[in-house]
Amino acid sequence: MFFSQAGARPRTWQPSPSEHKQWGKVFKACDEDNKGYLSREDFKVAIVMLFGYKPSKIEADSVMSSINPNSSGILLEEFLNIVRKKKEAQLYWNEIRHIFTAFDRHYRGYLTLEDFEKAFRQVAPKLPERIILEVFREVDQDSDGLVSFKDFEYAMNYGQNEA
Structure with missing residues (x-):
């Protein structure tokens, strides 16, 4: 994952x-x-x-x-x-929100696979397309083709809690 x-x-x-x-x-x-x-x-x-x-x-x-x-x-x-601890959690949440907003270039409140592809092309241009698709599917909790902030936040926290 x-x-x-x-x-x-x-x-x-x-x-x-x-x-x-x-x-x-x-x-x-x-x-x-x-x-x-x-x-x-x-x-x-x-x-x-x-x-x-x-x-x-x-x-x-x-x-x-x-x-x-x-x-x-x-x-x-x-x-x-x-x-x-509350302030630290607040700053962490704000950081996650900032990352989500950077992905959400059209300010729609959700992310599409295209948003993920554009973001990953900028930060990791040699990353294989299949990896980007895998990440998107992992984050898209309800498999509707859209990633809400809630989905994104969950994925970010999930990664932190699993490590």
Whole structure:
């Protein structure tokens, strides 16, 4: 499988000192009563401040269940680690979106075999046509001759998870 061998790999990413400082300020601002930790509701507010969306119940449950059971909430270091991972995932998703958009030269929201052929001719002109066709078929999850962003994202993540 092509993507299992050459899938995109998320890079380890470290925040800049200013980002790290900003996250610490958000933690302090959301730590009502200066408890030294964020409650579930404090955490939700912090995520809204940093990412612009309110975490779902499932996401909040997941985060709360991942913290030390002996603590009353999310400590600063745990919070910084959670935010770093969310930011890393966001950057990785943006990278996948950028690659998809580069393939989608007509801005249709899907890719055709012709789109794949043009893209591969530019980056790997000696790649055999059969390989391009194999890759396209692998990515086209529902075999309808069109690759949606969802199909493309799945293939990119599949390759990363298989490696």
